[in-house]
Amino acid sequence: MKRRPLALAALLAAAGFTAPAHAQQTLRLTAVAGHPPVFLWVKLLDEFFIPEVDKRVAAAGGKVKIEWTRAFGGTLVKLGNESKGIADGIADIGFVSTIFEAPRFPMQNVSYFAPFGTDDIATVGNIVNDMQKNIPAMGQTWTKNGLVYLGGTALDSYHIFTTFPLKSVDDLKGKKITAPGPSANWIRDTGAVAVAGNLNTYYEDIKSGVSNGVVTFATGAWGAKVYEVAPYITKVNFGAQYAGGIAMNKGRFDKLPKDVQKIFLEVGAEYSQRFAAAQSAAAAGLLKKMEEAGAKISELPPAERKRWADTLPPVAKTWAADLQAKGMPGDQVLHGFMDGLKKAGVQPVRDWSGK
Template identity: 70%
Template structure:
């Protein structure tokens, strides 16, 4: 009798274990990024987003478990090709840099054509997120490319690193300024000459005289050690810029259980907030570090900031007209972005929607 009882107890335990194992669904996902984890947006994807998703799934009853494969630094998907790589299923989820994929995400780059905005990274990210919910064409950019948007990130505000002091935009007259992509618009009508470049070339360009200054964000400037060759830092506050976000293969996402989808979205929102907080803190600390290393840091006055903004051609209208010609709501996006900033209390030196 005792043996029979022991057998039944053991059988029941095995059955319970088998049922529990059967009840837990294991989901295999590959996370990718073109940048390495040295960049905060990838670091937080690795060290915050993924662990937080795992934590919340476990807390929800452990019915679903994700087995992650991580492929950072372009090992599976190269920089600028993330959206295609994820849509094609090379990776399931990853960081898509919309700033490097402007043809696919033209409306998401509105901040780059509305300089002198806000240094509030979180506000820029939330404003773009709200626009993506309320303006179908913005949401469609992700859907048309086979993606689901989960959470975003904005780069800290851009300033000016130069070999000479700057107190007004006229000080740029005749100077060569590295101003990549849309940032070249930010020095039009100042008398400066825009020079193409990137974070990998800025240091040598400044050192060799190819350029006399550069427009860049603080965290990037510190990593490239630009204060060593351009020791005059003018805090112009061209604005924080929406740079991209975490996205997932749409067909893969649609096949997931609703509760897993919800966790991925909720943690995406948390990632956006965490990134804004961490990036802002890093920018402040690194600016202090550069000052401590001998850089001369000065704020451009609000009056001069407005003069500079007013001196520029209507770069936003040119951009809006261009995307409108392609069948997209350029003016609506401009008005929504400017409206989002002003509603939050930002005092804009120039309203680009007018």
């Protein structure tokens, strides 16, 4: 009687070997950012998010290995095109700067239309992250753009860096101030003229006289060396601003094993918290370094800050109404943001929701 051939697994077992249930899968992922790693949101993507994902994936059994290609500083996808580049498959994952992608992420820019809030980075980041979970249309913006949102947070409070001393709103009259995206609204009706720009252009714009200063945040100003050409730093405290987050190509994410998807989401959430803590600490330290390097730092008096806020037109109500007209819950987003600030104990100098 002929013996039937033993299955390969049985032969291996008989010989004292155990075949792995699944061969290791290698994922090749390209991570992008329009800004270079000198800025903390990219630095943490590079030095925390990616290695932490690798660490947890390996600890989960080693069924998956990721080979990363890093393309930061706009080398593969330019600033303001990150979401499209990731959605189109040019890259797989990266930091999406929603401030520079307002047409695709209008609701995510709510804090920029409600300035003079709080300088607490974690508070603003948590409010927007919660809103993206609780307001379906807001959260679905990411999936509609072919992305899965993994985590993000706010930038440290914006101030104004100028080539001239600034002691009151009146000092802005006739001046050209670089203000990115919706932050141009913060100088409306002040007598200043808004000039478009971003962290990659601020230094040369001010040095060449294209503008007389910039509305920006301390950590960004340090990386861009703005204080060298605009040494007058006036702490206006326009508030911490939600500016984007890490997102992944949805098709790519959906094909990941469920346990790997979970790791990406968990590390993304931790990235949000780590970023807030690190950015807060960095902002205070860097302002001190700028002062030591010769910058002249002053704080706008509370009464003048309120006067500035009250000088602005109702930009938030106009913004919300525009979203409503386009079928988006602009009013709900605006009220949600202002309510979130109040629940956190913040007393904004102006209630932009008009309540």
